[in-house]
Amino acid sequence: xxxxxxxxxxxxxxxxxxxxxxxxxxDQETMMPEGAAxxxxxxxxxxxxxxxxxxxxxxxxxxxxxxxAPDAAGARMLELxxxxxxxxxxxxxxxxxxxxxxxxxxxxxxxxxxxxxxxGHFLPTLETVVALMREKGQAxxxxxxxxxxxxxxxxxxxxxxxxxxxxxxxFDRMRPRLVALRAxxxxxxxxxxxxxGTFPQDGQLALARDLASAFGYDWNRGRxxxxxxxxxxxxxxxxxxxxxxxxxxxxNCLYSTIHEVGHAAYELAVDPAYLFTPLxxxxxxxxxxxxxxxxxxxLGRSAAFTGWIYGRMRDRFGDFxxxxxxxxxxxxxxxxxxxxxxxADEVHYNLHIMLRFALERDLFGxxxxxxxxxxxxxxxxxxxxxxxxxxxxxxxxxxxxWSVGLFGYFPTYSLGNIYAGCLHKALRRDVPDLxxxxxxxxxxxxxxxxxxxxxxxxxxxxxAEVIERACGAAPTEGPLxxxxxxKYRALYRL
Amino acid sequence: xxxxxxxxxxxxxxxxxxxxxxxxxxDQETMMPEGAAxxxxxxxxxxxxxxxxxxxxxxxxxxxxxxxAPDAAGARMLELxxxxxxxxxxxxxxxxxxxxxxxxxxxxxxxxxxxxxxxGHFLPTLETVVALMREKGQAxxxxxxxxxxxxxxxxxxxxxxxxxxxxxxxFDRMRPRLVALRAxxxxxxxxxxxxxGTFPQDGQLALARDLASAFGYDWNRGRxxxxxxxxxxxxxxxxxxxxxxxxxxxxNCLYSTIHEVGHAAYELAVDPAYLFTPLxxxxxxxxxxxxxxxxxxxLGRSAAFTGWIYGRMRDRFGDFxxxxxxxxxxxxxxxxxxxxxxxADEVHYNLHIMLRFALERDLFGxxxxxxxxxxxxxxxxxxxxxxxxxxxxxxxxxxxxWSVGLFGYFPTYSLGNIYAGCLHKALRRDVPDLxxxxxxxxxxxxxxxxxxxxxxxxxxxxxAEVIERACGAAPTEGPLxxxxxxKYRALYRL
Numbered sequence: 010x011x012x013x014x015x016x017x018x019x020x021x022x023x024x025x026x027x028x029x030x031x032x033x034x035x036d037q038e039t040m041m042p043e044g045a046a047x048x049x050x051x052x053x054x055x056x057x058x059x060x061x062x063x064x065x066x067x068x069x070x071x072x073x074x075x076x077x078a079p080d081a082a083g084a085r086m087l088e089l090x091x092x093x094x095x096x097x098x099x100x101x102x103x104x105x106x107x108x109x110x111x112x113x114x115x116x117x118x119x120x121x122x123x124x125x126x127x128x129g130h131f132l133p134t135l136e137t138v139v140a141l142m143r144e145k146g147q148a149x150x151x152x153x154x155x156x157x158x159x160x161x162x163x164x165x166x167x168x169x170x171x172x173x174x175x176x177x178x179x180f181d182r183m184r185p186r187l188v189a190l191r192a193x194x195x196x197x198x199x200x201x202x203x204x205x206g207t208f209p210q211d212g213q214l215a216l217a218r219d220l221a222s223a224f225g226y227d228w229n230r231g232r233x234x235x236x237x238x239x240x241x242x243x244x245x246x247x248x249x250x251x252x253x254x255x256x257x258x259x260x261n262c263l264y265s266t267i268h269e270v271g272h273a274a275y276e277l278a279v280d281p282a283y284l285f286t287p288l289x290x291x292x293x294x295x296x297x298x299x300x301x302x303x304x305x306x307x308l309g310r311s312a313a314f315t316g317w318i319y320g321r322m323r324d325r326f327g328d329f330x331x332x333x334x335x336x337x338x339x340x341x342x343x344x345x346x347x348x349x350x351x352x353a354d355e356v357h358y359n360l361h362i363m364l365r366f367a368l369e370r371d372l373f374g375x376x377x378x379x380x381x382x383x384x385x386x387x388x389x390x391x392x393x394x395x396x397x398x399x400x401x402x403x404x405x406x407x408x409x410x411w412s413v414g415l416f417g418y419f420p421t422y423s424l425g426n427i428y429a430g431c432l433h434k435a436l437r438r439d440v441p442d443l444x445x446x447x448x449x450x451x452x453x454x455x456x457x458x459x460x461x462x463x464x465x466x467x468x469x470x471x472x473a474e475v476i477e478r479a480c481g482a483a484p485t486e487g488p489l490x491x492x493x494x495x496k497y498r499a500l501y502r503l
Numbered sequence: 504x505x506x507x508x509x510x511x512x513x514x515x516x517x518x519x520x521x522x523x524x525x526x527x528x529x530d531q532e533t534m535m536p537e538g539a540a541x542x543x544x545x546x547x548x549x550x551x552x553x554x555x556x557x558x559x560x561x562x563x564x565x566x567x568x569x570x571x572a573p574d575a576a577g578a579r580m581l582e583l584x585x586x587x588x589x590x591x592x593x594x595x596x597x598x599x600x601x602x603x604x605x606x607x608x609x610x611x612x613x614x615x616x617x618x619x620x621x622x623g624h625f626l627p628t629l630e631t632v633v634a635l636m637r638e639k640g641q642a643x644x645x646x647x648x649x650x651x652x653x654x655x656x657x658x659x660x661x662x663x664x665x666x667x668x669x670x671x672x673x674f675d676r677m678r679p680r681l682v683a684l685r686a687x688x689x690x691x692x693x694x695x696x697x698x699x700g701t702f703p704q705d706g707q708l709a710l711a712r713d714l715a716s717a718f719g720y721d722w723n724r725g726r727x728x729x730x731x732x733x734x735x736x737x738x739x740x741x742x743x744x745x746x747x748x749x750x751x752x753x754x755n756c757l758y759s760t761i762h763e764v765g766h767a768a769y770e771l772a773v774d775p776a777y778l779f780t781p782l783x784x785x786x787x788x789x790x791x792x793x794x795x796x797x798x799x800x801x802l803g804r805s806a807a808f809t810g811w812i813y814g815r816m817r818d819r820f821g822d823f824x825x826x827x828x829x830x831x832x833x834x835x836x837x838x839x840x841x842x843x844x845x846x847a848d849e850v851h852y853n854l855h856i857m858l859r860f861a862l863e864r865d866l867f868g869x870x871x872x873x874x875x876x877x878x879x880x881x882x883x884x885x886x887x888x889x890x891x892x893x894x895x896x897x898x899x900x901x902x903x904x905w906s907v908g909l910f911g912y913f914p915t916y917s918l919g920n921i922y923a924g925c926l927h928k929a930l931r932r933d934v935p936d937l938x939x940x941x942x943x944x945x946x947x948x949x950x951x952x953x954x955x956x957x958x959x960x961x962x963x964x965x966x967a968e969v970i971e972r973a974c975g976a977a978p979t980e981g982p983l984x985x986x987x988x989x990k991y992r993a994l995y996r997l
Contacts, residue, residue, distance in 0.1 A: 045741035247539035
């Protein structure tokens with residue numbers, strides 16, 4: 010056995026154990042009896058401990074030093090293992106343990122603060138989390154990650170090779186066009202009708218299954234269950250999805266399902282040869298989100314596909330007060346001002362992200378302190394959304410991310426939208442008759458294209474590279490903005 | 504930290520990882536998409552590898568040598584860890600790997616042979632498995648396990664401190680009384696009616712839930728799902744059960760459920776202080792089975808409790824052709840000749856076990872070879888059951904156990920019945936008005952007694968010791984036989 014083979018044999022078990030940890034997470038959110046929560050915490054800690062020990066095992070360092078890759082895929086595997094190993098080594102064990110300890114409690118404190126609608130209850134904790142994450146970013150930067158920039162070094166965990174400067178440049182170009190589009194829509198004379206009524210859970214779930222099938226979800230390698238917050242979980246041949254049901258708002262269930270099918274489809278389409286290797290999963294949060302978003306928005310919310318859903322909704326629920334497929338398309342894509350990121354429409358969503366990204370950058374660039382964060386949030390929100398935040402739970406306290414140390418994570422949501430815009434443009438070029446299929450409830454021409462152009466490669470190419478290879482051009486915000494402006498100007502008769 | 508504390512800290516994670524492996528097994532049988540099977544095999548192998556490495560880690564040996572127990576529970580913990588460590592050390596790694604390799608394939612070969620009804624397809628594989636297990640038994644015996652006897656050394660894995668000689672003496676006393684009781688019942692003039700009709704799945708499952716609740720199953724720390732073969736899984740605060748539904752035979756679902764509630768109740772009642780220690784689970788297969796059997800049979804199939812079930816069945820299914828609670832009691836407890844152990848009634852069940860035990864002992868005592876096994880099986884079956892085996896799938900090929908190397912496992916089923924007999928006698932003595940509660944669908948006076956007398960102690964006492972402490976006398980077959988004879992003579996009007 011060569012060092013490369015030894016390393017890959019070791020890595021294989023590490024990847025398999027990582028899958029197990031993921032499966033436990035799925036169980037916890039879907040199946041686990043409530044009374045098992047504390048016990049599960051210890052079980053998760055035990056397997057995370059095993060994983061951490063393997064990922065930082067000095068044997069890995071020795072193998073990496075000696076290993077020679079047999080081919081390009083092997084070289085990329087070594088690169089990814091070395092990156093993970095190097096990042097782990099760069100963070101002092103004391104700091105890693107302290108972050109784990111603090112964030113495990115901080116999430117609870119955040120939830121309490123949100124429930125009480127009381128920023129002050131959360132701020133001291135957030136101060137500590139930010140201080141620790143600044144220290145982590147500096148430690149990583151000192152080791153050369155993020156080209157020496159602490160925020161970029163954190164971002165690198167979610168979107169490798171992206172930089173805050175690059176993202177800021179894109180966002181600066183996007184923001185005025187989105188703000189203008191938003192204002193035009195909200196001021197438009199024509200406003201589509203809002204869906205009203207009650208849609209029983211069984212019918213919603215049956216329809217969600219139909220939609221997942223329409224998007225080619227492989228039920229032989231997945232399943233759909235209920236969860237409080239929809240998510241997808243697992244790789245290789247076991248990628249499960251979840252959804253939730255609000256009886257007054259079936260779009261919540263249906264579009265969550267399509268979104269998670271996008272994530273799961275990515276995992277299920279990765280080259281089987283990469284199973285249990287560092288290439289065996291989606292390459293970044295941004296590329297992952299591009300798949301979920303193009304499934305959910307550009308395809309799932311298209312006029313062609315909503316026409317098909319409209320028929321299925323009428324089959325399932327009878328007359329629900331929307332008289333035509335056109336009106337239904339309007340109700341699906343209705344733009345509405347709101348405080349909450351996770352409830353935002355396609356036009357508002359990226360404005361929510363830009364706000365968070367700007368504040369994060371300022372926090373890590375020394376231009377903003379935690380004590381001033383709420384004021385900064387509210388000022389920016391008023392500026393972009395034209396509405397004052399009415400309560401902290403609708404503002405600074407709305408997202409869990411910062412409480413658990415996820416800095417550098419938010420921008421990947423918008424990168425996903427931007428990548429989806431690029432992919433959608435290329436897809437329409439390559440599959441010109443796509444709408445005819447979508448109108449029949451067949452998304453396969455699109456999902457096949459995405460499978461071959463993006464999903465199949467798993468972690469083989471870098472994030473921006475996989476998008477560029479699929480589209481023939483480096484990713485930019487242009488296609489997304491063109492798509493949004495064209496779609497919403499037509500819909501709102503602007 | 505003392506060596507004892509170091510060892511227990513290490514053990515805690517090992518136990519937690521063991522729980523995770525168990526949860527994966529549950530997922531595999533209940534939730535896992537079919538297409539994930541191969542991948543799951545690798546994931547299971549990865550965590551089993553981690554567990555094996557921990558259980559044989561030389562650090563454990565060093566801690567064991569240096570550890571001093573702070574109290575009796577600590578001493579028992581050390582004893583159990585030392586036993587597991589010593590047994591692992593006694594089996595050469597080459598042999599352990601070979602057994603794992605061969606048995607992982609052998610189960611498939613057995614299933615093929617059973618489907619084809621062809622003993623010859625399985626025998627070469629069984630030859631290999633028996634040879635390997637003989638070698639394992641000899642290696643363990645050479646290290647002093649089973650007091651130097653290879654079969655006892657294997658039995659020790661499932662029912663520590665039991666001996667084949669001791670079990671044989673019990674079985675020799677049981678067999679003539681069971682054979683005579685069986686003959687009398689099958690020749691009786693009165694025969695209870697057999698349940699007929701179709702009982703829809705939803706109603707069966709709803710009733711199964713009611714029965715689990717009647718037996719005090721803690722839904723906050725468990726759940727009920729469907730599986731091909733019912734089982735229970737998990738310890739501490741997460742003990743899940745499964746059942747199956749045959750629409751023509753609701754007793755299958757209902758009594759499988761009560762049986763598994765018995766197993767799960769044991770795990771859920773163990774002293775919480777023992778969680779993630781070697782005392783944190785049921786002490787042996789036999790004692791575990793005593794809980795499932797007393798729940799299922801002595802309590803669940805009692806005249807008092809079946810009277811309550813009868814009312815619930817009529818509420819749920821309307822008139823199903825059994826006109827009285829008495830007749831229903833008869834149909835639940837109907838004795839019928841049959842080839843299959845898992846379908847056997849209380850009278851026949853132990854005869855099935857005695858047959859297997861006798862053959863196993865002869866195989867490991869050098870008095871029987873695999874080539875002659877089918878003939879020996881069929882001869883013994885004819886002798887005890889008065890019927891000739893009509894096909895191998897109803898004889899030698901019916902059970903999976905031997906294909907996966909489970910020798911010494913079968914007798915624990917009957918030990919469970921014997922222990923249940925002893926516990927039931929003591930329970931009736933201590934709770935004289937139990938039938939009044941059972942007739943109201945309340946099993947709690949019985950389950951509380953079992954919880955306090957048996958389940959609470961987990962692995963603290965040795966198997967026979969925990970039964971003796973609960974009953975005030977060492978376990979014997981007498982109470983079980985007295986119970987069976989009394990119950991069935993009355994029922995069959997003998």
